[in-house]
Amino acid sequence: MCSHAKRLRILTRLSIWAVLATSWGAPIALAPVTAEAAQPARPTKDLFLDVGKHPPITLLINQSPWYGGFEKVVKLYEEQTGNKVTLDVSPYAGMLEKARNAARGKESPFDWVNIDTQNTVEFYLGGFLAPLREIDPDFRLDPQVSRYDDCLFWNERTQWRDRDGVLMGLPVQGNVNLYYYRSDLFQQAGLKTPETWDDVVAAAEKLGKAGELYGFVVRGERGNAIRYDWMSYLLGVGGSIEKDAPSGDFTVTVNSPQAKRALDFYLSLAKRFGPPNSGAIGQNDLIQLMTTGKALQLNMVAAAWPNMDNPERSRVVGKVNVAVIPRPADGVFATPIGNWVSGIPRNIPAERKKAALAFMKWFLTFEGQYKFAEFGGIPPVRMDVFDSDLVARPEFRWMVAYKKSLPYARQVLGYKEGAQVEAILGLRLNQAVVGELTAGKALNLAAEEIYKAFQQGGRRTGLLPKLPE
Amino acid sequence: MGKAAAVEETGRPARSVADLLDATFQYWALAPALLLLLCLTLYPMLSILRMAFSTIDFAQGQFLWTFTGLQNWRTFLEDWLFRVALRNTILFVVAAVTVEMLLGLALALLACQIQMGKSIYRTIMVLPILVPAVAIGCMWRLMYNYDFGIFNRLLVALGARPLAWLADPRLAMPSVILVDIWHWVPFVFLILLAGLEALPVEVLEAANVDGASGWQRLRLVILPMVGPTLSVVLLFRTIFAFKVFDEIFLLTSGGPGTATEVVSLYIYKVFFAENRLGYGALLAVLTILTICAFVGTYRWTRLGSRAPWAS
Helix, strand or coil, X not given: CHHHHHHHHHHHHHHHHHHHHHHHHHHHHHHHHHHHHHCCCCCCHHHCCCCCCCCCEEEEEECCCCHHHHHHHHHHHHHHHCCCEEEEEECHHHHHHHHHHHHHCCCCCCCEEEEEHHHHHHHHHHCCEXXXXXXXXXXXXXXXXXXXXXXCEEECCCCECCXXXXXXXXXXXXXXXXXXXXXXXXXXXXXXXXXXXXXHHXXXXXXXXXXXXXXXXXXXXXXXXXXXXXXXXXHHCCCCCEXXXXXXXXXECCCCHHHHHHHHHHHHHHHHHCCCCHHHCCHHHHHHHHHCCCECEEEEEHHHHHHCCXXXXXXXXXXXXEECCCECCCCCCCEEECCEXXXXXXXXXXXXXXXXXXXXXXXXXXXXXXXXHHCCCCCCCEHHHHHCHHHHCHHHCHHHHHHHHHHHEECCCCCCCHHHHHHHHHHHHHHHHCCCCCHHHHHHHHHHHHHHHHHHCCCECCECCCCCC | CHHHHHHHHHCCCXXXXXXXXXXXXXXXXXXXXXXXXXXHHHHHHHHHHHHHCEEEEEECCEEEEEECCCHHHHHHHCCHHHHHHHHHHHHHHHHHHHHHHHHHHHHHHHHHHCCCCXXXXXXXXXXXXXXXXXXXXXXXXXXXXXXXXXXXXXXHXXXXXXXXXXXXXXXXHHHHHHHHHHHHHHHHHHHHHHHHHCCCHHHHHHHHHCCCCHHHHHHHHHHHHHHHHHHHHHHHHHHHHHCCCHHHHHHCCCCCCXXXXXXXXXXXXXXXXXXXXXXXXXXXXXXXXXXXXXXXXHHHCHHHHCCHHHC
């Protein structure tokens, strides 16, 4: 009886171990096979999507650092499908006006317009784009395609870009800000990749040399540059521009103590470690300073990456790496999204709309996105490309940091007053950088002006108590 | 016969339709051009005036014009940035145009004395006008660059500290004025040179014979005679400088802070970046009125009366 009970106990234990071993072991054993079966590491010619024959289309596209990759992938589309695509290439400054004129006219000359994420609301709200399921009722967004904080959808009821809305556009390129640093110097000094603001300051103090190597450079130029650059600091300390815009509460919070802390830190980086012309530094200047070896650390869009390893442009080939933008020790990782969204104008014939959507379907496949990335289209918008064999190649080492950053990436200014708010913040923050205003005064003035803009827009708004100036 | 009869009946020559057409032919000939001009100028002017009293939104793919009366005017009265832009513009116009006129005149007077290599220096002088504004912006931005620019390299070579030409609020406006001077002095120079070369030689020789000194010749003979040309150049340069946009947009975008914010740039931002069409239209109307007021005042002054059209 006793031995029987003992045998039973042993059998029971063995059964439990067997169940545990099976439940843990099977997925481990199967995982690589499943992953490989679901997604090839690199595309093959046969796997490119057949979208059928379509009339020629014209795309309005911007001359950005990733344009070369886009141009090549369009050529590949033409070769693969026989469909003709004309690219109307425009510098950034002219993109919005061209897109507006096209979409507001009687018939758009473009079958597809590329729109900076912060301008999408204007197009959604104005009803200038065709909802994609009106063109193809069966169209579904592939789960591997990033939503970029739902900027592709427009919810007419809430007047907000959220997933419950209608699919209005598709992502073309997925910029977020990344932290760029001189990995060679960090390695020599035995410093680890910074994770917090304190690490950034420590590295700047240790390695920065006035006039020779700027410890940290901010993008302090007036306008979009400084507004965009400052966002990761503001969001990192838990700050915001408005209280809860998606729920309709537009109380202005840009002069909160958190925002003051973010701006104080930003100003200290600029003054202690940056060049004396921080207030005039734009994106091209950041690229210049990094590639000429004059900057140790800075935050910059992912799309600027190809400059770092280009021997014709860079003195620091292989010496720069990127990471998730560091956070305050008691804060969170955060980075602003600056992606591009393609929309199909409402005012074009149905067959042209279908042709434009066919191109986008092809472009957003794994094969299309892999090739886009390989040709220099940085960053692609499909997540499985970041699991492909590209990641192992040294020139794609940015992919790891980019993928890690995406969960922290946020859209801001997603309302009709967004452009006005950007102009206000772009000026007041810049005035603080060039020393015309104190941080408190700059934020108080910005808050008052944003409050007025919200009031004029008929928003439910309010103000926080003023900061000490 | 008929004509004679008509004269007899009325006591004065009767005018046939053909005569009337003949007499008014000049007006009929001008009519198509005038009509076209009216369509091209009056219609946009009326449209922008209407916009100035409205707000314009977009919904369902449509323009939604709402007449809002004086709302844009109220915004204007509270708009401190426009006042800053206007002040900066006036400063820019006065400084840039004054230097350009003086420098252009001095160069033209000097060039008048040189007989050799006229085509060479004229070609060299005309180059800045031919360079596209975008290229000028990029070129000067590079030269003003804090770390790599030629100006700071020179300063460092001379043992001085480099300057933040476009990032220091005290230096930014002088820096963009310098670019404007570089760009437009050749324009002033070429027109004044043409004016100087067209002066009657006999008068200048007579002044010489009468023993006038160089300064007297300049003050009492040359300047009064070249006055109409000077007036035209001054008017054009003032209007162009008031509308300055490209140089500032490319060099500073109005920054740092508000140091180089000018009227045209501000209107562009309101109109195009912020998409506030009604308010942008009001600012455009006010700018047009300001320029018209300037031209009107100018024509009534002694200086304006010297312009060729004043007679």
